[in-house]
Amino acid sequence: MEDVARSELEEISKVVVESVEAGKVFFKAGIEAMYSLNFSARTVNKLYLLLAREEFESLEDIYRIAKSIDYTEIINPWNTFAVRSERLGNHNFTSIDVRRVVGQAVIESYLSSRSTRLKVNLTNPDIEIVVFIRFNEVLIGVNTTGESLHRRWYRVYNHPAALKTTIAAAMLRIGRYGGQPLLDPLCGGATIPIEAAHSARKYPLLIFRYGYTYRKLPLHDPATEREEALKLLERVDPSVYEICCMEISPKHLKGAVENAKSARVLNTISFLNRDSTRVESHRELNVELIVTNPPYGMRSHNLKKIGLFYESLLKTLREVYSGVRLVAITASMSQFEEACEKLGIKLEHSRRVMHGGLPAKIYSLVL
Secondary structure: OHHHHHHHHHHHOOOEEEEEEOOEEEEEOOOHHHHHHHHHOOOOOOOEEEEEEEEOOOHHHHHHHHHOOOHHHOOOOOOEEEEEEEEEOOOOOOHHHHHHHHHHHHHHHHHHHHOOOOEEOOOOOOEEEEEEEEOOEEEEEEEOOOOOOOOOOOOOOOOOOOOOHHHHHHHHHHOOOOOOOEEEOOOOOOHHHHHHHHHHHOOOHHHHOOOOHHHHOOOOOHHHHHHHHHHHHHOOOOOOOOEEEEOOOHHHHHHHHHHHHHOOOHHHEEEEOOOOOOHHHOOOOOOOEEEEOOOOOOOOOOHHHHHHHHHHHHHHHHHHOOOOEEEEEEOOHHHHHHHHHHHOOOEEEEEEEEEOOEEEEEEEEEO
C-alpha cells in the first residue's frame, strides 16, 4: 500500500517523494513535516529521519557507514539510545551483530565529537536508531514517532480479529471515501467506521496519541510543533456524517459503541445489531460506499463454510446496493474470489497485504 501512503503524505505536507519501495516511501521535506505527518498520517506506521543509505559488502562496511554519521543533531549528551535492526537477505552475520557494531559505532562517533560516552538503554531508550538491512543495502535512521501510528489509543474494546487502523484508513482511501454515506456490514469493534468518521471530521492523530519521540531530539522545535498542531486542530469539522455500523454479535456491537465513544464519534455512527446476509437488514439504509473486514474462517478451520458465507453476503449486498463500490479485506482469498465468480461480480482491483501475520488481499469491486 506504499502508493496509498505516498498520496496521503503528499496531501498532508509539502514533501518531495524520491522513491517508493517495498514497505517504504522516501521523501525530502522541511522540519514542519516531522510534526504534520506524525500528527495526521493515517496510513503510515512510523516516520524516520534517514541518516544514511549505502551499499555494503561486509559487517565492517556497516560499522564504517554508521561511524561516519554525525549524531550530535539527533542525540543529546544526556540521552540514552538503543539500536534496533531488521534484516532481509542472506548474510554471514546476524541482526544481533548489526546492533552490536552500529551501537559501538554510535558511541565512538559521539565520543570523538563531544568527548561524551553515550549510555545504552535497550528497554526504554530516549533515542531509537533503526538499521534496515536489505540484501546489500543498509539504511540507518532515527525513529521520530515512538510506538507505531496504528496505535490510536482510543480503542477500549479489543475485538479478537480487529483490523489494524492503518489498513482501515488505506481501505477507505482505496474506496475514495470523502464523507459520503458509508456502511460496514461486519463492523466488529468499529475500526473502519471510526477511521471514516475521523477522516471526515479531519481529526488529527495527535488527539489520540502521546509520547512522540521526536521531542527528545536536539533538532526538535516546540514552536513549529505548536504551530503545526494548531493548524490541524483548527481544521476539525464536527459535522455529523452518515456512517452505519452493522454487527450480528451483541457483545461486539457493545464494544464498538464503547470504542466510538472513546474516539469521540459516537454521534455520527449508527449501530445496528443485525445479520448483514439478510436483505431486510438493509432496506432503509442510504449507502454509497461499503468498506468491511469480513471473517476469514481461519479460527474455525471451516473454509468451505466461509466461502458459502461470502457468497450469501455478496448476493445480499448486490441485491440491495447494486452499483455501489465495495472494498473488503480477507485472508481467505480463493474463497472470496470464487464467491465473486459464482455471482458474476467482477473484481476491479486487488492488492496483497499482511494482516495479523496472515497474507491477505484488499479487493475493490462494484456490486
